[in-house]
Amino acid sequence: xxxxxxxxxxxxxxxxxxxxxxxxxxxxxxxxxxxxxxxxxxxxxxxxxxxxxxxxxxxxxxxxxxxxxxxxxxxxxxxxxxxxxxxxxxxxxxxxxxxxxxxxxxxxxxxxxxxxxxxxxxxxxxxxxxxxxxxxxxxxxxxxxxxxxxxxxxxxxxxxxxxxxxxxxxxxxxxxxxxxxxxxxxxxxxxxxxxxxxxxxxxxxxxxxxxxxxxxxxxxxxxxxxxxxxxxxxxxxxxxx
Amino acid sequence: xxxxxxxxxxxxxxxxxxxxxxxxxxxxxxxxxxxxxxxxxxxxxxxxxxxxxxxxxxxxxxxxxxxxxxxxxxxxxxxxxxxxxxxxxxxxxxxxxxxxxxxxxxxxxxxxxxxxxxxxxxxxxxxxxxxxxxxxxxxxxxxxxxxxxxxxxxxxxxxxxxxxxxxxxxxxxxxxxxxxxxxxxxxxxxxxxxxxxxxxxxxxxxxxxxxxxxxxxxxxxxxxxxxxxxxxxxxxxxxxx
Numbered sequence: 001x002x003x004x005x006x007x008x009x010x011x012x013x014x015x016x017x018x019x020x021x022x023x024x025x026x027x028x029x030x031x032x033x034x035x036x037x038x039x040x041x042x043x044x045x046x047x048x049x050x051x052x053x054x055x056x057x058x059x060x061x062x063x064x065x066x067x068x069x070x071x072x073x074x075x076x077x078x079x080x081x082x083x084x085x086x087x088x089x090x091x092x093x094x095x096x097x098x099x100x101x102x103x104x105x106x107x108x109x110x111x112x113x114x115x116x117x118x119x120x121x122x123x124x125x126x127x128x129x130x131x132x133x134x135x136x137x138x139x140x141x142x143x144x145x146x147x148x149x150x151x152x153x154x155x156x157x158x159x160x161x162x163x164x165x166x167x168x169x170x171x172x173x174x175x176x177x178x179x180x181x182x183x184x185x186x187x188x189x190x191x192x193x194x195x196x197x198x199x200x201x202x203x204x205x206x207x208x209x210x211x212x213x214x215x216x217x218x219x220x221x222x223x224x225x226x227x228x229x230x231x232x233x234x235x236x237x238x239x240x241x
Numbered sequence: 242x243x244x245x246x247x248x249x250x251x252x253x254x255x256x257x258x259x260x261x262x263x264x265x266x267x268x269x270x271x272x273x274x275x276x277x278x279x280x281x282x283x284x285x286x287x288x289x290x291x292x293x294x295x296x297x298x299x300x301x302x303x304x305x306x307x308x309x310x311x312x313x314x315x316x317x318x319x320x321x322x323x324x325x326x327x328x329x330x331x332x333x334x335x336x337x338x339x340x341x342x343x344x345x346x347x348x349x350x351x352x353x354x355x356x357x358x359x360x361x362x363x364x365x366x367x368x369x370x371x372x373x374x375x376x377x378x379x380x381x382x383x384x385x386x387x388x389x390x391x392x393x394x395x396x397x398x399x400x401x402x403x404x405x406x407x408x409x410x411x412x413x414x415x416x417x418x419x420x421x422x423x424x425x426x427x428x429x430x431x432x433x434x435x436x437x438x439x440x441x442x443x444x445x446x447x448x449x450x451x452x453x454x455x456x457x458x459x460x461x462x463x464x465x466x467x468x469x470x471x472x473x474x475x476x477x478x479x480x481x482x
């Protein structure tokens with residue numbers, strides 16, 4: 001293979017890497033902005049989250065198309081091929097993280113009429129911070145091809161499920177105490193489910209890092225509650241295997 | 242290109258098509274079984290749905306790997322390349338439809354303790370039948386490369402959103418009438434959201450059929466309610482663009 005070919009191939013991989021890094025930055029910001037919009041009942045901020053999702057969708061299609069053209073042009077094998085498959089998978093997960101952040105932002109718009117912010121939002125904020133840190137960690141693990149770090153993130157996903165369980169019970173209690181809480185607590189239930197699904201995509205990315213570096217699949221059971229083990233978490237467990 | 246090469250290339254495409262057809266059959270059965278399990282509080286049937294999801298995940302990884310190897314080996318261009326990209330996308334959507342059916346099945350296991358089946362399940366059944374028909378239609382459109390049929394399916398997705406709205410209001414009323422309804426009605430809320438997301442994947446597949454046949458993107462606005470247009474539906478609108 002001529003040197004300039006190798007070089008331009010490396011440039012294609014670098015360009016994929018840059019696009020995924022941009023996607024990660026957008027997804028992280030959407031997630032924290034969506035939660036700020038929800039707890040601040042800030043409609044403008046929520047709408048800005050909805051708008052930024054378009055950029056994420058464009059980048060994902062862009063990564064997918066560029067990856068496929070690179071595979072067709074270069075016919076990469078082994079780790080080179082895994083690099084590109086991983087890029088397609090990670091960009092897909094980040095695109096869906098953006099969708100979930102957008103959904104939280106839309107809920108924020110819907111409940112903005114509420115004059116008070118329910119206590120349960122504090123738990124949601126905490127859950128969202130954990131999910132955002134997990135996402136940042138796994139994207140660093142992806143950038144550094146760090147399998148141990150990816151596995152650590154993957155294992156910590158169980159904390160998100162535990163948090164969702166307690167928020168679920170908290171919101172249910174809230175609803176039972178006063179029927180006027182039912183409508184907006186329902187929105188918060190969906191928000192916590194969205195955050196838990198961000199965690200599922202984070203574990204997907206961790207599994208992709210493992211595949212990228214080793215060529216295999218992560219030799220652990222998913223860090224999820226078992227079906228029926230609790231009311232809230234297990235149902236979306238392995239939502240995105 | 243030698244004849245035998247063309248032939249074996251065609252065989253690779255046929256094999257992808259067969260795998261996707263099998264995935265479609267499994268996803269459709271999981272969806273109807275999950276709803277039967279929910280309305281019949283049938284734990285065994287629900288568990289069989291959870292188990293069949295594993296086969297769907299395997300098939301999806303299989304289609305993805307085979308597609309990528311075909312791209313690397315054949316360097317297909319234009320419609321041939323779109324064939325394979327479409328296979329990757331459709332298998333991804335079907336895999337997630339399976340996840341959603343599995344989630345409904347897990348909810349069925351969780352609420353199996355309830356001795357009575359809430360009235361709202363009738364609405365859910367209706368919604369699920371509509372979603373299953375839409376899925377069957379779009380898979381036929383994919384098999385026949387029928388753009389008009391795909392667009393018709395895509396447009397009808399708005400009916401699912403409308404149904405989810407009415408089920409959402411119905412369940413909320415149920416919860417407000419009697420706090421003892423809150424816990425299992427919450428599970429049904431998540432079930433209706435899962436069914437609505439099946440509709441999102443169906444519209445994704447419709448868009449993929451359009452891309453496959455024309456090389457372009459569907460020239461219509463998504464058949465979704467606008468943000469804030471209702472309490473329930475718009476929030477997950479464009480959940481999976």
